[in-house]
Amino acid sequence: MTVLLVMAGGACGAVLRFAVNRWLSATHFPWATLVVNVAGSLLLGVVAASTDGWVFTLLGTGVAGGLTTYSAFALETVLLDRNGRRSAALLNVAASLVLAGAAFALGWWSAALA
Template sequence: MTALLVFVGAAVGAVSRYLTDRFVRSRHDSVFPWGTLTVNVVGSFVLGCVAGTGPTWTALVGTGFCGGLTTYSTFSFETVRLLEDGRHRQALANVVVSLVAGVAAAAAGYLLTR
């Protein structure tokens, strides 16, 4: 049953990531990876909210949805691509903002629900 919860959550999360990225890209004419930053920060917040809940919510929302929504590999690849394009400041900003905002969002979600 737990694997099914993870599967359903991940399916919804992955589709949400795709749609969010498309929406954000349509609003920003920029090489900066705003879509990936958005889903990673939102996912961090949601995971902070469900941290410490029961195993059902953790499987469905924490592992499944947040796992499908967020993407470390795309964040890494987009940072490398910025570096290859000579956009060193944007690459550094992507790393710093992603880490700081992600941790802050997770903390905020956790504090909000405790």
């Protein structure tokens, strides 16, 4: 049952990531990856603070895991740097760390208040 929940959630998260990537792909900054990582961190914060069991497995491990992507973040940061856009690469790192961390904290805090 657990594997099926992770698979279902992961499929939903991956499709959402694909849709956001298509929607935000025509830019010179990796906005799509930043958006999905921040949104996934917010979701994980809410889910981690408010649920457990199968709901956490479906939404936290599955959806948030399928939606977010550290590997694309790393690749896009390196490519920005290799293409001479060092300030954009540094901005990507800083924005990803700060915004994703803040989104997780906001999600956790919001769920804890409810």
